[in-house]
Amino acid sequence: MAIIIASTMSDSGKSTVTTAIVKLLDLTPMKIQNMSLNSFPTMDNGEIAFIQAYQAFAKGIEPERYMNPILLKPAGKGIEVIYFGTPIGVYSAEEYYNKIEELWWKIKDYIRRDVVIESAGGIEPNFIDKDLTLVRLVKEFNLPVILILDIDRGGAFTSAYGAYLTLPESVRRNLKGFIINKFRGDEKLLNPAIKWLEEKTGMRYLGYLPYFDEPPIMQEDSMNIFEFGEGDIEVGILAYPYMSNFNEFYAFNKSNAHIKFIKKPSQLSKVDLVIIPGSRNTFESLVWLTEKGFIEHIRKKPVLGICGGFQLMGKKLIDSYGYESGSIKEYQGLGIFDIEVIYDKDKIISRSWSDIKVNGYEIRRGKIKYLNEKPILTITKRGYKEVNVYDGAIKDDKLGYSIHGSLFSDGGKKLLYELYGIKVNSKSLEEEIKDQSERLANIFKRYIDVDLLNQINV
Numbered sequence: 001m002a003i004i005i006a007s008t009m010s011d012s013g014k015s016t017v018t019t020a021i022v023k024l025l026d027l028t029p030m031k032i033q034n035m036s037l038n039s040f041p042t043m044d045n046g047e048i049a050f051i052q053a054y055q056a057f058a059k060g061i062e063p064e065r066y067m068n069p070i071l072l073k074p075a076g077k078g079i080e081v082i083y084f085g086t087p088i089g090v091y092s093a094e095e096y097y098n099k100i101e102e103l104w105w106k107i108k109d110y111i112r113r114d115v116v117i118e119s120a121g122g123i124e125p126n127f128i129d130k131d132l133t134l135v136r137l138v139k140e141f142n143l144p145v146i147l148i149l150d151i152d153r154g155g156a157f158t159s160a161y162g163a164y165l166t167l168p169e170s171v172r173r174n175l176k177g178f179i180i181n182k183f184r185g186d187e188k189l190l191n192p193a194i195k196w197l198e199e200k201t202g203m204r205y206l207g208y209l210p211y212f213d214e215p216p217i218m219q220e221d222s223m224n225i226f227e228f229g230e231g232d233i234e235v236g237i238l239a240y241p242y243m244s245n246f247n248e249f250y251a252f253n254k255s256n257a258h259i260k261f262i263k264k265p266s267q268l269s270k271v272d273l274v275i276i277p278g279s280r281n282t283f284e285s286l287v288w289l290t291e292k293g294f295i296e297h298i299r300k301k302p303v304l305g306i307c308g309g310f311q312l313m314g315k316k317l318i319d320s321y322g323y324e325s326g327s328i329k330e331y332q333g334l335g336i337f338d339i340e341v342i343y344d345k346d347k348i349i350s351r352s353w354s355d356i357k358v359n360g361y362e363i364r365r366g367k368i369k370y371l372n373e374k375p376i377l378t379i380t381k382r383g384y385k386e387v388n389v390y391d392g393a394i395k396d397d398k399l400g401y402s403i404h405g406s407l408f409s410d411g412g413k414k415l416l417y418e419l420y421g422i423k424v425n426s427k428s429l430e431e432e433i434k435d436q437s438e439r440l441a442n443i444f445k446r447y448i449d450v451d452l453l454n455q456i457n458v
């Protein structure tokens with residue numbers, strides 16, 4: 001039987017628990033609706049949330065579109081809706097919720113016995129009648145639910161009981177167990193609260209996961225950005241609004257660099273390399289950089305721009321249809337490279353390979369028009385298709401290109417070392433995910449009653 005992993009709030013550890021269960025119980029990951037700016041392409045050029053792709057790789061399978069049927073990406077004046085990997089438009093919240101019934105019918109066909117379904121961030125009374133990630137699943141498929149309690153924030157047991165009381169009776173009786181996450185201390189001290197919650201709800205205690213100084217898996221939530229790395233080379237990543245795909249920088253975790261996410265120009269004073277990351281809304285990100293006073297600081301530093309960051313390094317950005325910024329406009333970029341960026345209706349979504357082994361994936365609408373600049377690479381393959389697309393630029397200590405995830409590739413590592421002296425020792429993205437998920441599975445087996453979890457899942 002399929003099983004649902006739910007919680008009372010965002011960043012509680014649902015993705016971590018889901019990853020471990022996928023690995024240990026040989027289930028397939030799924031999240032009906034995910035709001036995230038970190039996404040990843042399937043091999044057939046569909047776009048899903050990165051964490052569902054991560055969980056698929058953890059199991060040792062290719063990510064598929066059905067694993068995240070609805071991906072919601074905040075886009076400035078609305079929400080971009082990706083449905084089974086394909087963008088279908090930018091909607092207001094009201095417009096989106098009016099489409100739920102239409103979207104649900106196809107999703108139902110993919111609820112199978114072998115899936116573990118991660119629910120949305122929390123259980124709120126104003127969204128219960130609209131919820132596709134927990135309430136409707138339980139009502140229509142009678143699936144068991146495991147609740148994840150984030151004890152580090154406090155109020156874990158009372159919030160769990162509040163969620164139990166908030167849910168309709170038809171859903172409430174399917175809450176079968178709970179896991180405590182981010183615990184530090186003596187488990188015996190939890191016993192009175194565990195017994196209280198079991199008696200109040202009928203849920204069974206499955207165990208706890210300890211608090212980790214660094215998250216055990218690559219994170220997808222901007223709440224989780226933190227300093228990492230033990231190296232001497234200081235790298236500052238500009239944490240502007242609509243920053244996307246920042247989890248690709250996990251590659252630096254095994255390098256001679258120290259990584260900080262930057263929100264103030266003063267934080268750049270000792271930075272050796274500035275990274276301008278991907279962005280779902282380059283216009284709003286550029287406004288933020290300008291208003292915060294970053295522009296001149298950026299010009300004086302070595303810079304690496306990836307995807308949206310590379311686009312911002314151009315002279316002009318032309319949004320002819322308003323898909324990027326929310327309205328039709330042209331705006332000036334940083335002018336570092338003599339290129340223009342033209343945003344098209346069609347979106348490039350692909351796993352991508354280049355002639356210089358800068359490999360990874362593309363998720364963008366911006367197409368690069370070279371004026372008086374030379375590309376540094378040619379994209380030779382997208383998904384299953386052979387292509388011939390020029391990309392990237394380099395000028396002194398400024399480098400940019402469109403391929404996400406390239407820091408895990410041989411070509412990306414080579415450029416980093418030659419230009420900035422940064423030596424990245426990470427394996428490929430898939431290999432790093434495999435290693436992480438195996439460590440997580442071993443921890444999970446140590447602290448969680450997997451046999452009881454299996455009984456609930458029968």
